[in-house]
Amino acid sequence: MDEVILSLEKVNKIYGTAVKTQALYELDLKIETGSFNAIIGQSGSGKSTLLNIMGALDTPTSGEVKIAGKEIGQMKRKGLASLRNKTIGFIFQFHYLLPEFTVLENVLMPYWMNTFKTPEAIIDRADYLMKKMGLNEVKNKLSTNISGGQQQRTAIARSLINNPPVILADEPTGNLDSENTQTVYELLREINKEFGTTFILVTHDQRVAEMADRIIELKDGKIKMDVVNNF
Amino acid sequence: MRLAMKIAWRFLKSSRSQSLLIIAGIMIGVSVQIFIGLLIQGLQNNLINETIGNSSQLTIRSNRTDNVIIDPETVVEKIKNSEYSNEITAIVPVVEAPGIIRLEKRDYSTFIRGFDFKEADKIYGLTQSMIDGDLPAGQNEVLIGSEMAEELSIKKGDELTVIIPPNVLFPKKVMVSGIFKLGFGSANRSWILSDLKTLQLLTNKPNTSTVIEMQIKNPFDADILSTALYEYLENEEIKMSDWKVENADLLSALNGQSISSIMIQVFVMVSVALAIASVLAISVMQKSKQLGILKAMGIKDIMAGQIFVFEGLILGLFGAFSGAVLGVGLIWLFTTFAVNPDGTAVVPVYINYGFILISMVIAVTSAVVSATIPGRKSAGLNPIEVIKNG
Numbered sequence: 001m002d003e004v005i006l007s008l009e010k011v012n013k014i015y016g017t018a019v020k021t022q023a024l025y026e027l028d029l030k031i032e033t034g035s036f037n038a039i040i041g042q043s044g045s046g047k048s049t050l051l052n053i054m055g056a057l058d059t060p061t062s063g064e065v066k067i068a069g070k071e072i073g074q075m076k077r078k079g080l081a082s083l084r085n086k087t088i089g090f091i092f093q094f095h096y097l098l099p100e101f102t103v104l105e106n107v108l109m110p111y112w113m114n115t116f117k118t119p120e121a122i123i124d125r126a127d128y129l130m131k132k133m134g135l136n137e138v139k140n141k142l143s144t145n146i147s148g149g150q151q152q153r154t155a156i157a158r159s160l161i162n163n164p165p166v167i168l169a170d171e172p173t174g175n176l177d178s179e180n181t182q183t184v185y186e187l188l189r190e191i192n193k194e195f196g197t198t199f200i201l202v203t204h205d206q207r208v209a210e211m212a213d214r215i216i217e218l219k220d221g222k223i224k225m226d227v228v229n230n231f
Numbered sequence: 232m233r234l235a236m237k238i239a240w241r242f243l244k245s246s247r248s249q250s251l252l253i254i255a256g257i258m259i260g261v262s263v264q265i266f267i268g269l270l271i272q273g274l275q276n277n278l279i280n281e282t283i284g285n286s287s288q289l290t291i292r293s294n295r296t297d298n299v300i301i302d303p304e305t306v307v308e309k310i311k312n313s314e315y316s317n318e319i320t321a322i323v324p325v326v327e328a329p330g331i332i333r334l335e336k337r338d339y340s341t342f343i344r345g346f347d348f349k350e351a352d353k354i355y356g357l358t359q360s361m362i363d364g365d366l367p368a369g370q371n372e373v374l375i376g377s378e379m380a381e382e383l384s385i386k387k388g389d390e391l392t393v394i395i396p397p398n399v400l401f402p403k404k405v406m407v408s409g410i411f412k413l414g415f416g417s418a419n420r421s422w423i424l425s426d427l428k429t430l431q432l433l434t435n436k437p438n439t440s441t442v443i444e445m446q447i448k449n450p451f452d453a454d455i456l457s458t459a460l461y462e463y464l465e466n467e468e469i470k471m472s473d474w475k476v477e478n479a480d481l482l483s484a485l486n487g488q489s490i491s492s493i494m495i496q497v498f499v500m501v502s503v504a505l506a507i508a509s510v511l512a513i514s515v516m517q518k519s520k521q522l523g524i525l526k527a528m529g530i531k532d533i534m535a536g537q538i539f540v541f542e543g544l545i546l547g548l549f550g551a552f553s554g555a556v557l558g559v560g561l562i563w564l565f566t567t568f569a570v571n572p573d574g575t576a577v578v579p580v581y582i583n584y585g586f587i588l589i590s591m592v593i594a595v596t597s598a599v600v601s602a603t604i605p606g607r608k609s610a611g612l613n614p615i616e617v618i619k620n621g
Contacts, residue, residue: 055527057527081532082529082531084527086529090528096523096524098525099521100238100241100244109528116233
């Protein structure tokens with residue numbers, strides 16, 4: 001369990017050129033493989049910036065970020081795209097499904113980015129994930145024609161199709177009611193146990209954070225608290 | 232690649248009215264191009280056909296002081312046995328001479344031409360131009376033009392007295408076997424046509440001709456063939472002339488027409504290409520959220536760019552095909568309803584499939600090329616901007 005899948009060393013992030021705003025200060029962080037982590041903090045504390053840097057969506061102004069042993073500062077755009085596709089799964093606050101595609105097609109989309117030919121094993125995996133997310137009934141519907149909860153669960157199934165070792169989730173339950181929040185959280189936990197997937201959740205929701213193995217609190221771009229949660 | 236095509240197709244389907252609008256734009260552009268192109272081609276073909284369709288397109292003349300070509304049959308044989316024979320559709324030695332018809336009360340100036348009727352028919356279309364009688368069957372028989380026949384009240388079977396200077400002391404009697412009406416008035420007014428032997432006898436110059444006339448497969452290559460034949464014949468007693476030299480004014484008018492037609496077509500295509508580029512550029516903005524999501528999921532820049540190139544290709548293909556159908560439809564309407572009193576089209580248009588295909592290929596290519604601009608924009612999009620801005 002103590003193998004490190006993701007590490008940040010002295011990471012700084014400064015926005016703007018004329019007026020500079022520093023979002024992260026000399027941040028050091030190591031995430032262990034298979035762990036379930038929650039990042040909390042107030043608005044503007046740098047949570048989303050941190051998550052975007054960890055997901056190779058954004059680059060740090062200085063410092064080193066390693067994902068699955070690869071230093072992302074050295075990688076070109078093509079390499080970063082491939083890393084996002086195979087190593088990281090994203091779940092956003094807004095589901096960000098493609099409205100032009102069905103639920104099943106949205107789930108398969110990350111796989112299709114590598115090869116468009118869909119083998120039986122991948123269809124089976126998509127079916128398994130959709131069944132697990134309770135989406136079997138709606139899999140052939142356009143992603144705009146399903147409920148908000150179903151959309152978010154579709155986004156989760158999509159993030160898992162390539163079986164990435166890390167899932168980054170930015171307020172995944174932020175738009176859901178309490179019942180759906182509980183369902184989504186339980187699903188994420190199940191996946192964490194079943195596939196050994198590492199989870200890093202950014203959340204406002206204290207109840208969700210308290211269910212994580214480790215809680216990291218950010219304040220003004222620095223780690224204010226980093227505790228192992230013993231439930 | 233196939234994913235990019237699938238996404239492109241779905242993007243286009245989801246913005247149906249916008250896609251149909253661009254297709255309509257391309258369709259109109261292509262149809263205008265095809266309509267104008269075919270119409271101008273029809274006009275030019277018609278004009279060229281009227282001008283040189285029934286006359287010599289390439290002519291061998293004499294370079295000698297006595298203005299005759301010695302042993303023209305040998306020259307003809309030499310050309311027929313050359314590599315250029317395939318380029319030539321008709322070749323005939325002609326004896327030309329000014330002549331006089333002596334009537335009871337007055338003389339009438341004419342231009343007498345003698346040639347082998349069978350071969351000359353390919354050039355002048357005499358068989359279709361006969362309004363009375365038949366082509367001469369033997370020596371001393373002639374055809375005369377319709378206007379001359381009317382003016383001098385000559386009928387088929389009449390006998391004429393013909394004098395050819397300088398042999399004014401030896402008038403010859405010939406018999407009118409028929410009357411022709413060609414497409415140009417001067418021929419109908421002054422030509423007398425007979426066979427080669429008769430004219431050689433009348434001019435007293437056996438085994439000679441004054442010109443050798445030809446029609447060729449590609450009239451626009453007349454000057455090239457002219458030079459090649461001259462070099463091949465190696466005969467200093469002859470010189471060449473072609474219809475392009477003799478009709479330089481017509482050619483320059485046709486060239487002007489071609490250039491203006493091409494200019495119109497280029498501007499139509501450029502405006503279509505700009506319309507595609509600008510609409511697709513807006514589409515990149517509209518779909519930037521989807522592109523951001525795809526990029527966050529790891530779509531490669533090149534594939535993100537390909538989506539818009541495929542959009543251009545799909546729009547181009549639909550636009551080009553529908554434009555070709557509309558263009559041909561317009562031409563059909565034009566040739567069906569814009570007609571002369573006799574029912575023939577004002578401008579006979581020939582459906583040039585090669586031109587239609589080229590117009591379509593140009594439209595599709597310009598659609599694809601103009602789609603690379605938004606494609607590049609899409610490839611360069613940064614996912615974080617989209618994720619941040621929701």
